[in-house]
Amino acid sequence: MAKKRKKKRKYSRGASREVKNEMHRYKRGRAKSGRGGKGGKVKSRKQAIAIALSKARKKGKKAPRKKR
Numbered sequence: 001m002a003k004k005r006k007k008k009r010k011y012s013r014g015a016s017r018e019v020k021n022e023m024h025r026y027k028r029g030r031a032k033s034g035r036g037g038k039g040g041k042v043k044s045r046k047q048a049i050a051i052a053l054s055k056a057r058k059k060g061k062k063a064p065r066k067k068r
Contacts, residue, residue, distance in 0.1 A: 012062035015053065022052035 011019075025031040026048035033039035033051060042048050056063045 009062070010064060011053075012056075014059070015056040015061040015063040018056040018059070018061065019049055019052040022048050022055070 022031060023045070026042050026045065029041065031042035031048050031051065033042050033047065042051065050066075053063050054066075057065075
């Protein structure tokens, strides 16, 4: 029987925690966009996730680069 290979994580636990916290802020209407949260309110879930992953990358967590 073939051995089952362990799958490598695409995002670190820290990065997924960052997304969880940002979604919490988004759901309560406290998520802000822009540098230092000086922009307007975050309108969509996708935007909230993108902001969280961006913050995670800045902190040095494992998260793939944005696609261009």
